[in-house]
Amino acid sequence: MRFFVLWHRSTGYRIAMKLSQVLDGYWLANGQRLSRTTTRNYQYIFRRLSADVGDIEFEQIGTDHIRRHLARIEAGGLAKRSVSDAWVALSSLWTWAGKELGCVHVVKAIPRPRFDDKPIVPFTLEEIQQLVAAADYGAAWTTRGGKTARSKRPTAKRDRAIILTLLDTGLRASELCDLTVGDYDPESGQLYVRQGKGNKRRVVYLGQRARLVVWRYLTGRATRPGDPLFATGTGGRMDRNNLRHMLNTVAVQAKLRDVHPHRFRHTFAIWFLRNGGNTFALQKLLGHEELATVLKYVHLAETDVREAQRTASVVDNWRL
Numbered sequence: 001m002r003f004f005v006l007w008h009r010s011t012g013y014r015i016a017m018k019l020s021q022v023l024d025g026y027w028l029a030n031g032q033r034l035s036r037t038t039t040r041n042y043q044y045i046f047r048r049l050s051a052d053v054g055d056i057e058f059e060q061i062g063t064d065h066i067r068r069h070l071a072r073i074e075a076g077g078l079a080k081r082s083v084s085d086a087w088v089a090l091s092s093l094w095t096w097a098g099k100e101l102g103c104v105h106v107v108k109a110i111p112r113p114r115f116d117d118k119p120i121v122p123f124t125l126e127e128i129q130q131l132v133a134a135a136d137y138g139a140a141w142t143t144r145g146g147k148t149a150r151s152k153r154p155t156a157k158r159d160r161a162i163i164l165t166l167l168d169t170g171l172r173a174s175e176l177c178d179l180t181v182g183d184y185d186p187e188s189g190q191l192y193v194r195q196g197k198g199n200k201r202r203v204v205y206l207g208q209r210a211r212l213v214v215w216r217y218l219t220g221r222a223t224r225p226g227d228p229l230f231a232t233g234t235g236g237r238m239d240r241n242n243l244r245h246m247l248n249t250v251a252v253q254a255k256l257r258d259v260h261p262h263r264f265r266h267t268f269a270i271w272f273l274r275n276g277g278n279t280f281a282l283q284k285l286l287g288h289e290e291l292a293t294v295l296k297y298v299h300l301a302e303t304d305v306r307e308a309q310r311t312a313s314v315v316d317n318w319r320l
Contacts (some may be wrong), residue, residue, distance in 0.1 A: 017101070019050055022058045024094050036195050037174040045089040046106060048073065058097065063106045068112065079102060080115035087112050120300060122267035127256055128167060134253035135159040139259060154235060159208075161217040161248055162230055165191075169204040170268035170286050173240045173261035182225030193287070202287050269294065273301035 022047055031039065049063035052069050053061055074083045091107040092221060098105045123131075136156045153159070166176060175193050183192040184192050189206035206214065221231070228237040265286070272282050 005287065017058050018055050019053070019058050022053050022097055022101070023050075023093070025100065026093055027094060029100065030092075035174075036178065040174075042089045042092070046087045046093065048086075049090065058101075059103055061106065066107055067110055067268050070110070070318065074113075080113060083312075084113045084115050120266045120270075120296065121258070121263070122270045122300075123263060124165075127254075128267075130254040130256060131163055131250055131259065133159055134250045135163060138253070151305045154248070157213075157217040157220060158230060161214045162243070162246070162251070163264075164210040165206060165230075166264035167268055168206050168210040170265045170272075171204065171261075172287075173243050174253055176230065176241060176261070177228075177238045177240060179229040180225060181218070181223045181227045181229050182231055184212060184214070186218075198288075202284065204285050234275060265314065266297075269297040270300050273297055 006076060049069060052072065053065050055280065060215055064170075070083055071086060071144070073086060074080070076315065078086075087110070091105075091112075092109045094103070094105045097103050128307070136153060138151050138153050144148065162176065165171065169191060171191070171193070175195075178195060179191060179193075183194065189211045191204050193202050195201070228234075232238055232242060240261075247259050247261070251257065252281055268280060269286060272285070273279070279291065279294060279298055282297065283291055288296060
């Protein structure tokens, strides 16, 4: 039986460690550096690896284990982007373990899985109107008298407020779920994002119409500054799964497909530019470090303007 050991930087000795022990050290070293969202994602990815290979000696995990693991999770229906994200998390673990424990970086030998970005398709005005209307009422049913009836959804005010907040700010799903009542200034419409991507803080703003909808939602609640701005039915903090489930429910009622938080973010960015917003302001509002990241929205907005000019040209339409 082979006995695997790892060199520990602080002691100079090589000691046997299981996967769970290495993960404990990784989180102690990196837990405060990573954002809350990244932490949740990495924890899920590491749990899935542990369930796959077992709590074996860390140095027993080789490149073939990782390659088979990535193939299995993709075969299980995981999107290619998510498989690529899993590779990044595992590479982070082995990079740290290589520096701290002197073990071989087995993930590096595997190319990062590639994926194609889906084309950006913003919501139309009509689609948003359908979603807002669908947030108010549940599915219709037929009464004994043969009439069609619909009941008001108990979370209608909250869901309408969430939809308009996503649309008016471009917040990421995790950023919206992390908001507290104290992060919101109802007079200015300011929302303070305490922990954006990469632990970056920023400020975004709601317009007057969205503020009115949020006001209607909040007046029905007794709140304290530390309470979640958008709460579950039991008053707890929403998570991304709660948010995704709510949007899916409303989308079914609206008979729309591909309704997810990031599509609201795309819609905000494109319409911000179409309505006269500048690129540098958009970069700050979206929380992107690199200006190049927002240029894809600039291209889409400019394309829209060109198409509008072609169909609405005064000279062409007047046939001068």
